[in-house]
Each structure stands twice: as structure tokens, then as C-alpha cells.
Amino acid sequence: MAKNYVLVLTGNTGTGKTTVASYLAEHYHIPQVITHTTRAPRTNEIDGVDYYFETVASFPKNHYLEHVTYANNQYGSSWEGLERAWSKHHIIAIVLDTAGAVTYARELGEQAIIIYLTVSNIDNLAMRLVDRGDDAREVKARLSSDEYVRDLAVPIGIKSVAHIIKNDDWNKTTQQVDAIIASLE
Numbered sequence: 001m002a003k004n005y006v007l008v009l010t011g012n013t014g015t016g017k018t019t020v021a022s023y024l025a026e027h028y029h030i031p032q033v034i035t036h037t038t039r040a041p042r043t044n045e046i047d048g049v050d051y052y053f054e055t056v057a058s059f060p061k062n063h064y065l066e067h068v069t070y071a072n073n074q075y076g077s078s079w080e081g082l083e084r085a086w087s088k089h090h091i092i093a094i095v096l097d098t099a100g101a102v103t104y105a106r107e108l109g110e111q112a113i114i115i116y117l118t119v120s121n122i123d124n125l126a127m128r129l130v131d132r133g134d135d136a137r138e139v140k141a142r143l144s145s146d147e148y149v150r151d152l153a154v155p156i157g158i159k160s161v162a163h164i165i166k167n168d169d170w171n172k173t174t175q176q177v178d179a180i181i182a183s184l185e
């Protein structure tokens with residue numbers, strides 16, 4: 001039987017994690033693990049598709065492999081979510097902040113394939129978020145959060161294992177992603 005892998009898409013807000021997850025679903029039928037958050041849904045986000053949207057009271061009722069606070073909201077991923085996705089495909093994807101990526105690398109070892117996305121010019125991130133349609137106040141809060149500053153660099157816990165992709169040119173990004181998938185199949 002093929003070995004199970006989880007592609008951990010990490011990096012700062014707006015670097016393209018969700019776009020890469022959609023590409024993996026479309027081109028490789030790789031399911032994405034849906035995580036839980038107390039953040040309010042953005043326009044076009046659907047409960048149970050983009051996230052399980054929780055309240056501060058409902059969030060702690062799930063069983064988390066890891067959970068974090070990011071820009072004053074809580075986020076968490078569960079073992080059940082991973083197993084559910086692995087029952088569909090031996091390669092699955094999850095979008096995590098860098099603290100979550102460090103936990104996955106530590107807990108899952110070689111099963112966790114870490115992909116750190118970045119861009120050459122970080123000023124482009126604000127523009128991408130506004131173009132994405134994010135609320136201007138949310139963008140401002142996000143870009144001044146401690147977690148945003150932290151996620152500008154690859155943390156030591158994943159530095160030696162992370163595939164680093166500069167997502168400036170989408171065609172080059174897909175070529176790099178394709179090469180990673182080819183190495184697993």
C-alpha cells in the first residue's frame with residue numbers, strides 16, 4: 001500500500017497557500033484537511049468547505065492534534081480530520097501557520113512534507129489581500145500581528161526540511177509543486 005503523506009502548506013498570509021491547495025485538489029484530487037477557526041467567515045467562504053467556523057464556546061469541544069492563536073483568532077486541526085482525508089487519498093494537504101508546521105514536522109516526521117511559500121517583495125502581500133477582497137480592517141490587523149512578523153522567516157524547526165517556494169510567478173510555482181508530487185508517487 002502507498003505510504004500516507006500530508007503536504008503542509010505554510011507561510012505568511014497572502015503568499016498563496018490556499019491557491020496551491022486548490023491546485024492540488026483540481027490537478028491531483030488531493031483532499032484538503034479542513035481545520036477549525038473562531039475567525040469570522042470572509043465573503044465567499046463556506047462553513048465545512050473553507051473552515052469549520054466555530055464560536056469561542058464551541059472551539060474547545062473538538063479534539064486537536066495542535067491548535068494556535070493567530071491574529072487574535074483560534075485555529076486547530078484534528079487527527080480525525082487527517083484520517084478522514086487519508087481514507088480518500090494517500091496524499092493529503094493542510095494549510096497551517098508556521099507554528100503548526102513545526103508541530104507536524106515533529107509529530108509526523110517524514111510523513112509531513114513541508115512547503116513554505118513566500119514572495120520576493122512582501123509589499124505585494126498587502127495588495128494581494130486587498131485584491132482577494134479582504135476587509136481593509138482585517139488586512140491591517142493581520143499585517144501588524146506578531147504572527148505575521150514571525151511568519152516572514154522560516155522557523156528553525158522546519159528550516160532543514162522545508163521546500164521553499166517563491167510564489168512570484170504562478171507557472172514556476174506549479175512546476176515546483178509538480179516536482180514535489182512526482183517525488184512522492
Ligand SMILES: Nc1nc2c(ncn2[C@@H]2O[C@H](COP(=O)(O)OP(=O)(O)O)[C@@H](O)[C@H]2O)c(=O)[nH]1
Pocket residue numbers: 009010011012013014017018035036039066067068070075076077095096097098099100101
Ligand atoms: N496551526 C494552525 N494554523 C492554521 C490552522 N488553520 C489555519 N491556519 C493558519 O492560520 C493563519 C490564518 O489563516 P486565515 O485567517 O485563513 O488567513 P490566511 O493567512 O489569509 O489564510 C494562516 O497562516 C493559516 O495557514 C490550523 O488548524 N492550525
Ligand SMILES: Nc1ncnc2c1ncn2[C@@H]1O[C@H](COP(=O)(O)OP(=O)(O)O)[C@@H](O)[C@H]1O
Pocket residue numbers: 011012013014015016017018019020128129131132167168169170173
Ligand atoms: N503567483 C501569484 N501571483 C499573483 N497573485 C497570486 C499568486 N498566487 C496567489 N495569488 C493571489 O493572491 C491572493 C492570496 O492568495 P491565497 O492563496 O488566498 O493566500 P493565503 O492562503 O496564503 O493567504 C489570492 O487572491 C490569489 O489569487
